[in-house]
Amino acid sequence: MEITSRVIMFLLLPINLAVAQNTSREDAKELHVGVILDLGSIVGKMARTSISLAMEDFYAVHQNYSTKLVLHTRDSMRDDVRAASQVISLLENYNVEAIIGPQRSSQAIFISKLGNKGHVPVISFTATNPALASGSLPYFVRATLSDSAQVNCIASIVKAYGWRKVVTVYEDTDYGRGIIRYLVDVLQEVDARVPYQSMIPLTATNEQITLELYKLMAMQTTVFVVHMSFTLASLVFIKAKEVGMMNKGYAWILTDGVTNLIESLNPSVLESLNGAIGVQVYVPKSKDLDDFTMRWNMRFQIDNPTNIPSKLSIFGLWSYDTIWAVAQAAEKVGLTNATFRKPGVTRNSTSLETLETSSNGPELLQAILQNRFKGLGGNFDLSDRQLQISTFRIINVVGKGWREIGFWTAQNGISQQLNKTTPATTFPGSAWDLHPVIWPGESIEVPRGYEIPVSGKKLRVGVCTSGYPEFMKVGKDHITGATKASGFSVDVFEETVKRLPYALPYEYVIFSTTDDSSSEDYNDFVYQVYLKIFDIVIGDITIRYNRTFYVDFTLPYTETGIAMVVPVRDSINKNTWIFLKPLAPGMWFGSAVFFIYTGVVVLILEFLGNNENIRGTIPRQLGIMIFFSIFEGKELVQRFLSRIVLIVWLVFLMVLTSSYTASLTSMLTVQQLQPTVTDVHELLKSGECVGHHRGSYVKGLLEELGFDRSKIKSYDSPDDFHKALSLGSNNGGIAALVHEVPYIKLFLANHCKGYTMVGPIYEAAGFGYALAKGNPLLGDISKAILNVTGGDTMIQLEKKWIGDQNNCQNAGPLTGSSTLTFANFRGLFILTGVASTSSLLIAFIIHFYKKRHNLTKMPDHKDQPEESGTNDKNSEPQEGSQGGTVEQNEQRAGREENGQLEEQASLELVSDTNSQTSIGMPKQPNNGSIVIFRGERTTGLQVELV
The missing domain is CATH 1.10.287 (Helix Hairpins)
Known part of the structure; x- marks a missing residue:
């Protein structure tokens, strides 16, 4: 019963509102507003219903209005010229003071210029081309989001799943092209590249679309970002399913141009989108929105009885809020002084030159920009001439619907929950921050983003003969003509390919140089990857900073650093x-x-x-x-x-x-094991000569360290190194050979006796393989290299090509001599010094304390009576007298000064009050003495006991 009454209320509501409008205030001023829509499109139909409801709701709430919007709706029929013609007609015939629409970005560009000429605000809730934000269009207001607002969300998704290459697929219109520049730039910030941009015309036939999709299939990238209208997207995805591009291994990301209208798609189209993920504007839920949605669904069926029922989208909500914004601005400005001024024209002037200028336009524009309120689509704020919404919902198309897998905000990046408050960087998050995705082909495995087509070309691997054949040597098979390569670097590469999680067909291609041992030629060798002549180059290629500007390197597969080979001391x-x-x-x-x-x-x-x-x-x-x-x-x-x-x-x-x-x-x-030189700076101080491999970048390093060019000598082979080191610096040779560690290990394997390695003296990145910037193979090959270098395989390869280092006692790096320095015993020195100094300070403190204490206790004899020390029975010995009277202490002190006292003894005092005689008795009578004093200061008698 309650549901029936609510339905009746909704049915009667339009009638009540119509009656209310008929009985509106007669003194209300009219504000004529033009509305340009593509009424044949689903968005145009949604907007027409939302706009009519907005008019009814606003004036039902604001019954004391002083102005009244009068809408003049025109159909552009998807034609840019017709849209402009309709606007000119509205400006000439109705003096409209605002224009709502148009839908298309291509239409909005010219119509906004008409608005500038007539000082008429143009408010579009669907034109999303970022180019419309130009300062040359001051009267254009975007009541929607710019397409550039969603590119950071797309880049976060690409980064979260670790994709390194992305292909963009967009329609050939201002709307389609507008986002590409922003998208490419932001993808580069997350180390993702766009190797190809697929542009599809609006008028493309099924055959043209199929041909373009086959072209995409021949590429190795399997991640696509689609930015087009949902009408063209429907055709593209139906064909993509037919050619097999919606199977396992592919990933599709949809922009909000499709996902905002996903509930209005045909079920067959929605089924072809299964597995795709998309970005959608997030609309907060509210009771007002639920009530309006019910009313809108009923009104839309009334307005479009022959159409398939569609669900309300964000564009319908923005069109509703736009009417409220214009109506509120009109109420604030009023129309009491509204006038239109005709420009001075000639007789043969065109209609564009005769357009009148609204005096009320600038004030109305400011009122619209300053108006802020909470609309059905969220906070409606046009202060920056466009909506500012920073929350997107990430969805996954599944079955005949979609499900929410996470959110993206400018503050926190991607997350499963919207209320995440942890601050983050610009592109935070990982795949774990999203709910699991069901990918195309109903797969739960994240697409790798890079596949080698079965019928595609083989990977072109560049090779060239090294100055050290043990690392790489190339040649031609005389029978088949195929390129052959061998060596340590080649074996490591082949072992790496075997450990990839997929098959990687490849072929070797020779790169010829004038001097294979020159680092300059190696720079050219690596540069061939940048020129796309090779897909990857392998060999004993040092990972250097200047080369990283145009290629990416894998992880090194050799030891790193630059060290010295020096003779050892003998005898x-x-x-x-x-x-x-x-x-x-x-x-x-x-x-x-x-x-x-x-x-x-x-x-x-x-x-x-x-x-x-x-x-x-x-x-x-x-x-x-x-x-x-x-x-x-x-x-x-x-x-x-x-x-x-x-x-x-x-x-x-x-x-x-x-x-x-x-x-x-x-x-x-x-x-x-003792090298003749332990530090490169010793060579600098002594002015010794040093050697390096001819053409190596080590020469520049030695010059940077301060070596004179005359002291730097170049050699071509390990035998030349051996001869130069044997001669020594004073005999025309060198005192040390400076080289990279992998080459030094090879040299010591062949010339073990008499030499050793010191260092490394300089950090270097080691040898690696070079690939093109952004090549998705980089991560997989680097992981496989770690697998090879971390096992027994690498040890066996080193024994095969370099030799067994365990057989050479001098092969290990030495960083210094066995001389003990002060720094080695710094802790013991500190401990000894602290113990001695602390004891000395404590002894001084005790000594001065006792001395001061004794001086304060010493009696003053000049102020005492002569017999005060002998008549008192209870008199006690003086402090500091060592247990006797003052006379005894003075007598003992005298004997100490003469060197007569051989042993100190503690004496007991015996006093005779009648004779005034003091006798000092020793504690041990068998080895003591008795001293008798008569009077206060008389001569004493000393008796020694045997």
Whole structure:
């Protein structure tokens, strides 16, 4: 019952609104507005229904309106000239002050110029060509999105699935061509290339479309971006399904020109789109939108009774909101001063020259641009002369419908949920950020984007003979005439192709050079890929920065870096002063300094502790100091702090001694591993000559390091290197050979005895294969190279072509000598220094503290009575007197100064009050003394006990 009443209400609503309009205010000013639509198209029909509902809804809500829009709808019949003619007619006959439409971008360009001439705003809700945003069309307002708004979303999808090549398919109109420049630029930012652009005319026949699709099938790229009207797209996809391009392995991306109207497509067309993904403008859901959709569906069936029912699209919502924007602007501006001024014309002037200029146009335009409200299609804001919507829905066509797989926003990129708040970069996201996609052929496997056609041409692999035949050597088969290639680089490439997840047919093509060993010729060799003469070039090609400007390199398949080959030292054990070589000069000096410093610290510590063993002449003290630095004499060292210093020092000596012994042993027994030069800067300082392979870029590197050109010598073969190194720099040869590590390993495999490798001294990227920029094979080949280099295959190939490096003890890289430096023992030096210095500071603090404490406790005898110290029974010994009276302390001090006191003893004080005699009793009577004093300062008697 409730549904029936709602239906009756919707049926009666147009009648009520019509009655309301008939009883409208008679004093309302009329604003004439022209509407240019293609009424034969589905978009035109949708817009006509939405516009009529918008007029009814606006004036039903704003019953106290002061202006009234009067619409003059004209059919352009898909013809640009007719559309312009209709606009001129409206301007001349009705003095329209605004034009809504037209639908096509090609129509909008000329009509916008008419709007400029007559100062009449032109508001289009379907013209999406980015070129219409030009500043030369100030009266054109786009109540829709520019096509350029969706290119970042498309690029994010391409990046998420890792596609490196994309073919664009678009219609040959202003609408179709307008997006291509923006799309190509943004795809390049995500490392994707557009090798081909397929342009299809609107008038193309089925045969022409089929022929173009077969051309696309012959290409290796299987990812296509389609930008065209849904009418032409329907024909293209029906034919694409017929020729087999909607099968497994293909990927199709649709722009919003098709997906915004996808629910209005014929079911047979929708079925041919199965597996495609598309970009669609996102419209937030609301109750008002649901109510309007129900009303619109009923009105559309009434307006188009013979048409197949269509569903409301975003274009219908934008046309509805456009009417509200113009009506609100008219209410704000009013028409009290509206006038039209005729230009001064001659008798033979054309109708274009006689167009009147609206005085109300500029103010009406500003009111439209400043009007902001929440419409059915979302926020309606034309302040930038076009809508600004940054949210797109990504859909997947499945069966006879579509499903949502994710969203894209300018802030967060692609995501499964719209409310994702994590900030991201311009093209963030991956395939995991979207729901699973059912691809063409009902496949759930992501298309690779690159396929080798079975009937296509073979991959042209460029090869040339290297200066090192072990890496690559080419020739012709005398019987078949086919190109043959062999060598380490060739075997690695063939093993790599075997590990690709698909078959890759290829053929070798020889590249001839004047000098195969020249790096300049290798630059030309690589450049052939850029010229599309070769699809890929292989060999001992160094990955260099200047070459990356026109080709892409795979991951390196060899070791990286530039190193030196130098002769090894021989008969080092014949050196008389070899015992000094284990420690560097800085190490010897540092050890001596700490040796002296530790002795001085121990001497000071024992001096502050009143150690009698350190007293004497300066030579004796120096001898004791040296003695302390080496040995821990129990009878000499008495203080605890001194023992701590000596323990740390002995640990240092033990480590240093063991290291010295090991280093000296190595020098005496392993002399063949010692290079004559360990640093390239040593060659610079000594002015030695260095060699390199002729034509190699290493020569420029040596000049950059500072070598004089006269000291740089070029050689052609490994035998030349061997002769030059054998002669030495002083005899017309070289002191070191600077070369790339792979070549050095090959040289040492053949000339192992007497040479070794030092370095690398300079970073280099190693050898790789070069492909054209954006070639999708790059990623697959690089992954396969990792598979080869990470297994036993690479070891076997190196043994086959380079030799077994384990048989040569000098083959390993050496970066320095076995001399011990100060830096090797920096930690021990710091530990020793901290221990000695800390102990010394603690001893000084204790010494000065005791000295100050004793001075503050010493009594003043001038102010005391003469017998105050003898008459008091309860008198106690003075502080700092070592347990006796003041007289006893003074007597003991006198004997110490004369060298008579041999042992200090603690005495017990016995006082006799009647005789005023003080007797000092020793704690040990068998080895002590008794000292008797009479009076306060009388001569004492000393009795020694046996």
